[in-house]
Amino acid sequence: MLGPNCREVTRRVLLAEETRLSLRERLGVRFHMLICKACPTFAEQLALMRRASARWRRYSEE
Structure with missing residues (x-):
C-alpha cells in the first residue's frame, strides 16, 4: 500500500487534535x-x- 486510506487519515486527523503525529504520519496524511x-x-x-x-x-x- 502506498499510503494511508481514508479511514486511517480520518483517525489520524482526529488524533492530531490531542497529540502530535510522527513525521511519517504527518507526511502520509498530507500526501x-x-x-x-x-x-x-x-x-x-x-x-x-x-x-x-x-x-x-x-x-x-458571558
Whole structure:
C-alpha cells in the first residue's frame, strides 16, 4: 500500500487534535490529502466545528 486510506487519515486527523503525529504520519496524511477529495473536506468541517464550539463556549461564559 502506498499510503494511508481514508479511514486511517480520518483517525489520524482526529488524533492530531490531542497529540502530535510522527513525521511519517504527518507526511502520509498530507500526501493523502493531495489525492483525495473527501478527507480535506472532513478536515475543514472538523476545523469549523472546533471554531464554532470555541465561540459557543465564549458566548455562554458571558
